[in-house]
Amino acid sequence: MHDLLHFFTHISDEVRGIFLVGGLTLFLLLESSVPLFKMDYRKLKHAGINISFTVITLIVNLIGAVLILAAVQYNETNNTGLLNLMELPLWLHVFGGLIIMDLIGAWLIHWIQHNIRWLWKFHLIHHTDPNVDVTSGLRHHPGENIFRLLFTTLAVLITGASFGLVMMYQTISAFFAHFSHANIKMPLAVDKAFSYIIVTPHFHKVHHHFVQPHTDSNYGNIFSIWDHLFRTATYVKKMDDLIYGIDTHMNPEEHSSFKNLLMIPFQHYRPPIGSKFSDQ
Numbered sequence: 001m002h003d004l005l006h007f008f009t010h011i012s013d014e015v016r017g018i019f020l021v022g023g024l025t026l027f028l029l030l031e032s033s034v035p036l037f038k039m040d041y042r043k044l045k046h047a048g049i050n051i052s053f054t055v056i057t058l059i060v061n062l063i064g065a066v067l068i069l070a071a072v073q074y075n076e077t078n079n080t081g082l083l084n085l086m087e088l089p090l091w092l093h094v095f096g097g098l099i100i101m102d103l104i105g106a107w108l109i110h111w112i113q114h115n116i117r118w119l120w121k122f123h124l125i126h127h128t129d130p131n132v133d134v135t136s137g138l139r140h141h142p143g144e145n146i147f148r149l150l151f152t153t154l155a156v157l158i159t160g161a162s163f164g165l166v167m168m169y170q171t172i173s174a175f176f177a178h179f180s181h182a183n184i185k186m187p188l189a190v191d192k193a194f195s196y197i198i199v200t201p202h203f204h205k206v207h208h209h210f211v212q213p214h215t216d217s218n219y220g221n222i223f224s225i226w227d228h229l230f231r232t233a234t235y236v237k238k239m240d241d242l243i244y245g246i247d248t249h250m251n252p253e254e255h256s257s258f259k260n261l262l263m264i265p266f267q268h269y270r271p272p273i274g275s276k277f278s279d280q
Contacts, residue, residue, distance in 0.1 A: 001090045001091055001094060002090065004094075004168070005090075005094070005162070005164040005165065005168070006164065007164075008164040008165070008167040008168040008171065009162070009163055009164030009167065010164075011167050011171075016167075016171065019171055019174070019175070020058075020174055023174065023175050023178045023179075024134060024135070024178055026178075027134040027178050027179065027182035027184065028134055030182060030184045031133055031134060031182055031183045031184055034184055034185045035183050035184065035185060036183050036184055036185040036186075036201065036202075036205070036239060037183060039131050039133075039183070041130075041131045045256070046131055046133075046135065046256070047135045049139075049256065049258050049261070050129070050135035050136055050138070050139045051135060052258060053125075053138060053139045053140060053141075053261075054135070054137075054138040054139070056142050056145065057138045057140055057142075057145050060142060060145040060146060060149065061145070061149065061170075064145075064146075064149040064152075064153075067149065067150075067153045068149075068152060068153055068156055068166060069163070070153075071153050071156040071157045072156060072161070072162065072163045072166060074157065075156070075157065075160040075161075076162075079160075080157070080160055081156075081157065081158060081159050081160015081161065082096075082100065082158060082159050082160055083096065083097055083159050083160040083161060084160040085160075094165060094168070096159075097159050097161045097165045097169070098165070098168070098169050098172070098222070099223055099225075100155065100158065100159045101152070101155040101156070101159055101161060101165075101166070101169045102169070102173070102220075102221055102222045102223050102226070103155075103223075103226055104151060104152075104154055104155035104158060104159075105148070105151050105152035105154070105155035105156075105169075105173075106148075106151075106173065106220070106221030106222065107219050107220055107221060107223075107226040107227075108151060109147055109148055109151040110123075110219040110221070111219050111230075111232070113144070113147070114215070114216050114219070115276070117269065117277045118265075119144075119147065120277070121264065121265040121269060122141045122143040122144040122147070122265045123140075123141075123144050124246060124248075124249070124264055124265070125139065125140065125141040125144070125261050125264055125265075126139050126140055126141075126144070127208065127215065127245070127246040128245060128246055128249045128254070128255035128261065128264070129208070129244060129245065129255065130210075130244050130245035130250070130255055131244060132181055132183065132205065132208050132244045133181065133182065133183040134178050134181055134182040134183070135181075136181045136208075137174075137177030137178050137180070137181040138174075138177055141261070141262065141264075141265060142262075143265060152170075172222055173221055173222060176198075176199055176221055176222045177221070179199075179200075179201065180199045180200065180201055180203070180204035180221075181201075181204065182201055184201055186200060186201055186202055188202070191203065192235075195224055196224065196225070196228060197223065197224060197225060198222060198223060198224055199218075199220040199221060199222060199223070199224045200224075202239060203218055203220075203224055203233075203235075204218055204220075205239065205242055205244075206218050206234050206235065206236055206242065207219070208242070208244050208245075209236075209242050209243060209244070210243045210244060210245040210246055210247050210250070211243075211247050211272065211273050211274065212272060212273060212274030212275065213234070213274065214234055214236070214242075215246070215272070216232075217232050217233065217234035218232065218233060218234055219232055246272060247272045247273055248270040248271075248272050249264070249270075
């Protein structure tokens with residue numbers, strides 16, 4: 001475990017890039033071999049839009065790394081953060097840090113985005129995708145990237161995580177973004193069993209169903225235990241019943257136009273069926 005933390009403490013941008021591209025490539029190959037759905041869509045155009053958002057996400061995260069580094073240095077200087085309150089076995093220190101950062105930096109901000117209208121309008125871009133596959137994982141509006149970055153920084157401050165632990169968390173988080181969105185068919189029993197601990201492909205796909213109440217469920221990123229604990233976990237009996245997208249933006253001119261996707265947060269709000277938000 002010491003060696004693993006040391007590796008992530010000194011991980012280079014090039015190696016992180018290899019992990020990102022390697023994960024993307026792995027799941028692209030699996031999608032062609034064991035697809036969950038045989039979707040008829042223009043894959044290159046679809047990937048182009050989503051990868052463009054992925055590049056923007058990487059740029060925002062690169063700039064925002066200054067904030068995360070400042071949070072790490074603050075904790076080191078002042079010995080603050082939950083992980084610094086007591087001596088823990090290294091494995092528990094690492095696991096505890098990962099699970100709490102996942103709660104604050106992923107699950108919490110995700111839940112908030114579904115419950116505050118103006119934040120939902122930014123997150124909406126992620127849900128407009130009618131063909132969820134591995135490239136959908138980092139399809140986020142630049143505004144949403146900033147919100148997520150701020151909550152990741154908050155997670156670092158609260159946990160007191162070291163730089164190596166933060167890099168480990170972000171690498172695992174990127175892997176799960178690919179894994180949970182990949183259009184791959186998992187054995188139902190295996191997916192269901194693991195879904196009580198981690199976010200599996202079938203578990204997360206429910207979140208991408210085009211209408212409520214499934215849209216407001218299964219918020220987890222790495223660990224699904226938060227959804228089970230807070231009773232936001234939902235299952236479906238048949239995966240074939242799922243339809244991707246969001247009912248307010250099913251027009252291809254809206255969900256497949258990069259320019260329009262960027263402008264959605266600034267357009268008139270359209271309440272979906274069963275929305276808790278009014279159209280005012």
